[in-house]
Amino acid sequence: MDDGFLMEVCVDSVESAVNAERGGAGRIELCAGLVEGGTTPSMGLLQVVKQCVRVPVFVMIRPRGGDFLYSDREVEVMKADIRLAKLHGADGLVFGALTEDGRIDTELCTALLAVCRPLPVTFHRAFDMVHDPLVALETLISLGFERVLTSGCDSSALEGLSLIKRLAEQVMSSTRCVTSDLFPPGGGITERNLQRILEGSTASEFHCSARSARDSGMKFRNPNVAMGASFSAPEYSIKVADVAKVRTLNAIAKNIL
Numbered sequence: 001m002d003d004g005f006l007m008e009v010c011v012d013s014v015e016s017a018v019n020a021e022r023g024g025a026g027r028i029e030l031c032a033g034l035v036e037g038g039t040t041p042s043m044g045l046l047q048v049v050k051q052c053v054r055v056p057v058f059v060m061i062r063p064r065g066g067d068f069l070y071s072d073r074e075v076e077v078m079k080a081d082i083r084l085a086k087l088h089g090a091d092g093l094v095f096g097a098l099t100e101d102g103r104i105d106t107e108l109c110t111a112l113l114a115v116c117r118p119l120p121v122t123f124h125r126a127f128d129m130v131h132d133p134l135v136a137l138e139t140l141i142s143l144g145f146e147r148v149l150t151s152g153c154d155s156s157a158l159e160g161l162s163l164i165k166r167l168a169e170q171v172m173s174s175t176r177c178v179t180s181d182l183f184p185p186g187g188g189i190t191e192r193n194l195q196r197i198l199e200g201s202t203a204s205e206f207h208c209s210a211r212s213a214r215d216s217g218m219k220f221r222n223p224n225v226a227m228g229a230s231f232s233a234p235e236y237s238i239k240v241a242d243v244a245k246v247r248t249l250n251a252i253a254k255n256i257l
Contacts, residue, residue, distance in 0.1 A: 005198075005253045006205045008058075008184065009241055010038065016211070016241035017049045017057070023210070023246025027056045029094055029122075034209065034239075036065030037125065040081050046088050056091035058122060061112075068098040068126040075108060082115045092119050094149075096126025103131060104139045113144060120146040125187065128153045128160075137167055141182070148183040149207055156188025157197050157206075164201045191245065194252045210249060212242040 008027040009020035012034045020028055030049055031038035039062045049057055063070070063077045070078070082093055093116045097105040113121060123145045130136040133153050140148050150167070152160015164185055171182055185197050186207030198206060216236040227235055 006184075007246070007250055007253060008186075008205065008207045009246060010034065010186075010207065010209045011049075011241050012038075012041065013240060014045065014048050014052055017053050019241040019243045020210070020246055021053045021055050023241070023243040024250040025055060025246055027058060027092075028053065029058050029060060029207070031060040031062075033065060038062060039065060040078075043084050043088050046085060046090065050089040057089070058092035058094050058120075059085040059090040060124070061085070061093055061095040062124070068096050068129060069100055069105075070097055070108065075111075078112060079115050082112065086116075086119060090119065092121065092146075094122040094124050096124045098126055098129060101131060102129065104136050104143075106139060106143065109140075109143055109145075122146065123148045125149050125151060127183075128187070133163060133167065134170060137170060137183070141171075146182075147205070149186045150183050151185065151187030154187075156193075157185035157201075158188060158193045160187070161185075161197060161200045164197075164203075168202050189249070191248050191252065194249055198253060206249075206253070208249060210241050210245040211239040212245065213237045213239050 006026040008029055009025040010029040010031060011017045011020055012031050017028050030041050030046060032041045033039035038060045040060055046059060061078050061081050063074045078095065085093060095112055097108045099105050123140050127136060127148050127150045137148065150164065151157045152163035154160030167183055184203050184205035184207050185201050189197060189206060189208040216238055218236055221236055
């Protein structure tokens, strides 16, 4: 925490983790598959990131892309990944789970929280897919999540700002000992909109990726082959956290809070 706010940067590589810390990030969310919104990273990635940075590293626990309705076998994978992440130095964990009707899966969340403890836990942007966000927030508070990442159930935190404000008001009027820091805004945060989001949300934490594209070092390139589906990132362009972008976002936040 620095000057009353904290910037969490979502990364999927060692290079991005190092750049995020150099730029002033106070916490890292470590993922794989950012094209899909983030999935569980390898334990090798976690180990090396922990060797390279000093800021806390929270690990995404999400066995696949797509929805947040998990089978029994996927739940076993999540539990195993939580145990391994704790073993390899995770400072916190990030997950989310919903029922088929768009409510918080309280039974599964309770079971996963028990495996995560004593580490702090964030409920990720599965929150943005719930049927009733105000009810969902109360459920997550009662379950004991330390924070809830949200874009206000919209395409970005800026578009969802009105709901984020309502969530802040609900939290501040709660009889429980919680603050608006419970739900840092995240999703589509850039240098152009961060000031409006922070001023409107009253949050003192925010979540971003702050990435730029970097050209691959490959000299030989085969233009006829793609390693993934048509929507995936091209093989010869690599997105990494940009030190300058992280610093700029940091500076904007410092000038506001």
